[in-house]
Amino acid sequence: MRTLRHPVYLICVLLFMVNQALELAHVFIPLLFSYLDDLLAMPMVLTLILAAERAYFRNGSFVLPWTWVAGAVAAFAFFFELVLPPFSPKHTADWLDAVAYTCGGALFFFTINQPLRTRDTHS
Numbered sequence: 001m002r003t004l005r006h007p008v009y010l011i012c013v014l015l016f017m018v019n020q021a022l023e024l025a026h027v028f029i030p031l032l033f034s035y036l037d038d039l040l041a042m043p044m045v046l047t048l049i050l051a052a053e054r055a056y057f058r059n060g061s062f063v064l065p066w067t068w069v070a071g072a073v074a075a076f077a078f079f080f081e082l083v084l085p086p087f088s089p090k091h092t093a094d095w096l097d098a099v100a101y102t103c104g105g106a107l108f109f110f111t112i113n114q115p116l117r118t119r120d121t122h123s
Contacts, residue, residue: 042104060116
């Protein structure tokens with residue numbers, strides 16, 4: 001499971017946990033509160049998908065094609081910014097969230113989404 005030990009993924013998970021803890025403590029830093037979870041969503045979700053693919057196919061050199069990453073960004077933006085807000089007052093459509101998803105997708109694609117070294121090529 002080396003994929004799940006990638007430093008960028010671990011930093012994303014840590015930042016997400018800290019941000020959630022701050023929110024639970026009613027400490028709201030506007031930019032973090034509004035966009036950090038959206039920025040971290042793609043690296044966290046896509047890393048889990050990448051790890052599952054590598055484990056299933058036992059191929060540590062597998063990387064997600066850019067079309068899958070773009071599709072995930074588009075799906076999140078469509079669902080969370082267009083579909084969900086009219087049905088839930090807790091959700092607000094914000095085009096900057098889509099920018100955050102895109103930046104998170106790029107972060108994943110250019111850092112985490114790399115073949116594992118040959119030492120241990122499984123997940």
